[in-house]
Amino acid sequence: MSMYAYVAGTTNDDINDKGSIACQIDFLKQTNVDYDAYYVDTFTGVSRARFQLQKLLMIVKPGDMIDVMDVSNMMSNIRELSCLLYYLDDLQITIYSDNVELDVGSIRDQFTIAMMCRAEKLTMMQQELNRKKMCHLKRQIDLRRNKDNKREITQNDYQIYKLLMSSNYKTAQRKTGLSRSTLYRLKKRIQKRK
The missing domain is CATH 1.10.10 (Arc Repressor Mutant, subunit A)
Incomplete structure (x- = not known):
């Protein structure tokens, strides 16, 4: 059984910024675990590629463990993360996060439901905003038409x-x-x- 650490974030050196690599590595060092390897993906600009995670997924074997500060750092959107959690569950890989062992099968469904509810809420908010914009534009067009005709x-x-x-x-x-x-x-x- 091997223990791996995965970190993904910005190159910001602020330890208080949870999205920075420095903060995540500091968190992992506080666990006092001797990791077989650290895999670090650095986000630069708009690039959110996770090449190191792909390397890690190629070498993990059933029974291995992956330690991350936050499970959501492993992927950039809910679909990819849900697929990854299913994949890790099939491989019988355990994820450690926030000093708590997470059984992938038990958290996958809860996490997926929570993230899908959040995504659904964001989608509904965006649709409402788009509807309001369209109503506003239609009203502006009607006002202009009526303004020309009313004079x-x-x-x-x-x-x-x-x-x-x-x-x-x-x-x-x-x-x-x-x-x-x-x-x-x-x-x-x-x-x-x-």
Whole structure:
């Protein structure tokens, strides 16, 4: 029977940061266990590859033990972790975590259910957020459509339009005091009505 230690995390040297390699190695050293080997996966940037874990899984034999600070460090998402736990259960590998021996078969179902509930909750929250965004966008579109249609064309608008059609924009701007873009919108709105 062999005892292995697995660590995965950032290169942050802060011992108080549970996601750092330094914190996890310190935790494993406090257990006073003489490990056959340490396997360390370092996360850099967006890369979360676990090559050392793959090496470890190639050498473990039935009855071996793997010590980790947190079981969730072994994989980046619930599906991969659930598959890994099933695989380790088939190999009869024991995982130690937080100074407690964890029988993979007993924790697998509880952990999977808890993580799936969390994932389901996050999915529902994201769907609700997306629904609210769509409602907001539809409302904005409706407001813009109604804004364009609701504005009544007054007699004064027709007079400005006639002035604009009989002269150029500069002359109409000087006489009315309106900007070129306002005159253009007025012209388009009246032309749509005709």
